[in-house]
Amino acid sequence: MTKHSATLALDEAVQARRAAGQDVLHLGFGEAGLPVSAGLAEALADAHLRNGYGPVAGSARARAAAAGWFGRRGLATEPEQVLFAPGSKPLLFALLAAIGGDVVLPTPSWVSYAAQAALLGRRVVAVPVPAEAGGVPDPELLEPALCRARAAGARPAVLVLTVPDNPTGTVAPAARVAAVCAIAERHGLAVISDEIYAELSHHGTAPSPARYLPERTVITTGLSKSLALGGWRIGFARTPAGRWGQWLRRELTGIASEIWSSLAAPMQAVAAHALDDPPAVTAHIAAARRLHARVATATHARLLAAGADCRPPQAGFYLYPDLAPAREALRARGVTTGPELATALLDRHGVATLPGSAFGEPTTALTLRLATSLLYGSTPRQRHAALTAAE
Numbered sequence: 001m002t003k004h005s006a007t008l009a010l011d012e013a014v015q016a017r018r019a020a021g022q023d024v025l026h027l028g029f030g031e032a033g034l035p036v037s038a039g040l041a042e043a044l045a046d047a048h049l050r051n052g053y054g055p056v057a058g059s060a061r062a063r064a065a066a067a068g069w070f071g072r073r074g075l076a077t078e079p080e081q082v083l084f085a086p087g088s089k090p091l092l093f094a095l096l097a098a099i100g101g102d103v104v105l106p107t108p109s110w111v112s113y114a115a116q117a118a119l120l121g122r123r124v125v126a127v128p129v130p131a132e133a134g135g136v137p138d139p140e141l142l143e144p145a146l147c148r149a150r151a152a153g154a155r156p157a158v159l160v161l162t163v164p165d166n167p168t169g170t171v172a173p174a175a176r177v178a179a180v181c182a183i184a185e186r187h188g189l190a191v192i193s194d195e196i197y198a199e200l201s202h203h204g205t206a207p208s209p210a211r212y213l214p215e216r217t218v219i220t221t222g223l224s225k226s227l228a229l230g231g232w233r234i235g236f237a238r239t240p241a242g243r244w245g246q247w248l249r250r251e252l253t254g255i256a257s258e259i260w261s262s263l264a265a266p267m268q269a270v271a272a273h274a275l276d277d278p279p280a281v282t283a284h285i286a287a288a289r290r291l292h293a294r295v296a297t298a299t300h301a302r303l304l305a306a307g308a309d310c311r312p313p314q315a316g317f318y319l320y321p322d323l324a325p326a327r328e329a330l331r332a333r334g335v336t337t338g339p340e341l342a343t344a345l346l347d348r349h350g351v352a353t354l355p356g357s358a359f360g361e362p363t364t365a366l367t368l369r370l371a372t373s374l375l376y377g378s379t380p381r382q383r384h385a386a387l388t389a390a391e
């Protein structure tokens with residue numbers, strides 16, 4: 001049986017507890033939870049009568065806007081390289097399906113990559129990532145892991161990197177990304193670079209693998225996190241220039257044409273507006289970035305004071321504390337695994353978190369992922385005020 005995605009399953013459990021009158025502090029769901037930026041509702045209203053089907057990859061206007069958006073971020077892009085989709089999650093699935101072969105995943109990594117690989121009947125080649133590495137595997141560990149996987153009959157074909165990272169909320173140093181891309185190239189791997197948190201990097205940009213492996217890196221991103229538009233489902237990919245990119249685009253467009261046909265036309269109009277970087281959108285993202293950085297940094301300090309081990313936050317709104325220093329104290333309370341820890345926090349203290357095992361770690365790991373964006377307030381008015389104060 002296919003399991004429900006861990007994050008969505010936890011969110012539903014929390015909503016059920018709340019409906020039953022329980023007070024739950026929900027730190028388990030990757031939702032920015034901020035208001036809609038000025039200008040986007042107008043763009044949507046202007047486009048709401050667009051009810052016809054459109055090109056699978058997206059309208060010429062939306063693709064040109066995305067190409068310009070990448071270009072202003074240092075990656076020259078032709079509109080033909082861009083493909084829109086209803087969120088980056090289906091795009092990732094379509095990419096894994098198109099590229100084929102087994103999937104190399106840093107561990108821990110975002111919940112859906114391994115689940116999608118399993119749905120496609122692919123093996124996962126897991127490569128552990130040291131805590132300070134920003135979600136990108138240690139080059140020293142990657143090469144032997146690939147050789148071992150091949151010897152065991154796997155066909156590693158694609159490496160998924162998340163830059164900046166979820167669950168750790170950190171950003172890999174450029175030198176590490178470059179070294180890992182060089183190994184990917186030597187081993188004939190394609191790279192999927194999930195950059196959905198790149199606009200929320202607290203200290204500037206994040207190093208895209210597309211700079212180091214330009215002809216074999218495809219970027220996925222979207223507006224769910226930077227503009228808190230998860231429910232509007234706007235995702236897009238930048239496929240590489242060159243022959244492999246051309247082949248990939250054909251495959252991807254074929255898959256998209258059989259599954260989602262195109263991103264909803266009004267949402268393409270919203271995307272085209274937002275990706276032109278109008279001042280209101282730029283200011284909204286900058287305020288969100290400041291708010292995420294401030295709350296994650298303050299929460300990080302409290303976690304350290306409470307004895308947890310935790311990397312300082314560098315992007316987005318996640319922290320990934322390790323409670324291993326409290327292992328003995330937790331054992332005395334009957335908690336020996338990560339899932340038990342998350343359950344105890346929810347049942348005994350009304351705090352919802354996800355254990356590291358949801359991200360591919362062993363259940364013995366006492367890591368938790370906390371989404372600090374859920375601390376901005378429980379009502380839309382409070383969350384609006386938190387963003388306004390960060391402007």
Ligand code: PLP
Pocket residue numbers: 030086087088089090110162166194196221222223224230233234235
């Ligand atoms: N990639 C990562 C790392 C994420 O955290 C998420 C959402 O939680 C997604 C992709 C999916 O985003 P969407 O499908 O809303 O674009």
